Amino acid sequence: MGIKNILINILSPPRCVFCMSPLSIKSTVCVCHGCMETLPYNNGKRCRICAAPLDIQYGDLYCHYCKRHKRAYAQNISRYIYKDKAAGAIKHMKFGKGQLWIADTLGKLLAETIKEEYADILFDLALYVPISKKGLRERGFNQSQIIAEAVCKELGIEKPGDVLVKISETPKQSGLELAKRRKNVKGAFEVTDDNKIMDKTILLIDDVHTTGATVHECAKTLRKAGAAVVFCATVASTSLNK
Numbered sequence: 001m002g003i004k005n006i007l008i009n010i011l012s013p014p015r016c017v018f019c020m021s022p023l024s025i026k027s028t029v030c031v032c033h034g035c036m037e038t039l040p041y042n043n044g045k046r047c048r049i050c051a052a053p054l055d056i057q058y059g060d061l062y063c064h065y066c067k068r069h070k071r072a073y074a075q076n077i078s079r080y081i082y083k084d085k086a087a088g089a090i091k092h093m094k095f096g097k098g099q100l101w102i103a104d105t106l107g108k109l110l111a112e113t114i115k116e117e118y119a120d121i122l123f124d125l126a127l128y129v130p131i132s133k134k135g136l137r138e139r140g141f142n143q144s145q146i147i148a149e150a151v152c153k154e155l156g157i158e159k160p161g162d163v164l165v166k167i168s169e170t171p172k173q174s175g176l177e178l179a180k181r182r183k184n185v186k187g188a189f190e191v192t193d194d195n196k197i198m199d200k201t202i203l204l205i206d207d208v209h210t211t212g213a214t215v216h217e218c219a220k221t222l223r224k225a226g227a228a229v230v231f232c233a234t235v236a237s238t239s240l241n242k
């Protein structure tokens with residue numbers, strides 16, 4: 001966290017990332033009690049592989065997409081369903097300037113879900129979905145990196161390095177239909193040092209799991225470079241019921 005953000009935290013009391021209501025100065029995680037109770041948690045029926053929320057009456061264990069496509073990652077977990085206040089906070093984090101504290105809080109919260117749902121897995125290292133150099137210049141930060149750093153701090157894993165990089169510019173995924181999203185990111189990522197990921201159990205972190213095309217491509221790249229297995233953790237997941 002930069003000096004500017006530390007100053008902002010000192011000068012203004014902590015706020016809830018979901019509703020912006022002020023919190024007690026002692027709050028360690030920026031979420032109010034009301035939001036904590038009412039957020040759209042992804043703890044109902046969901047796809048066993050990608051964690052897409054499924055309608056209660058949906059007859060299968062897997063979503064339509066996972067039934068038809070192989071995923072390069074073993075499993076994804078998501079703390080929230082991408083809607084209501086959860087979607088609001090993520091949009092605010094991405095498009096607001098200097099909203100690193102939101103990413104940091106969402107990372108702390110995601111760590112709770114990782115501890116619960118991946119309790120039996122020992123991760124060798126954690127990585128985040130990278131953005132291109134141009135993207136980083138434009139936005140000034142990669143929210144997935146901030147989330148991943150907060151997760152690592154909570155879980156006691158070493159801070160994620162830039163072993164996985166994005167080497168090509170890709171058009172924005174939003175607005176593209178499912179099939180086109182995979183094509184769009186194909187070959188977009190690269191591992192900078194195979195030795196660091198060889199035979200490793202990797203935790204890959206991103207903000208939102210939509211079709212999963214991006215994390216799939218990242219996991220594919222990591223496995224090609226020698227990773228043993230890749231598990232994903234994302235703050236929120238959209239529904240793939242349609």
Ligand SMILES: [Zn+2]
Pocket residue numbers: 016017018019020021031032033034035036
């Ligand atoms: Zn709140």
Ligand SMILES: [Zn+2]
Pocket residue numbers: 047048049050051052062063064065066067
């Ligand atoms: Zn699925």
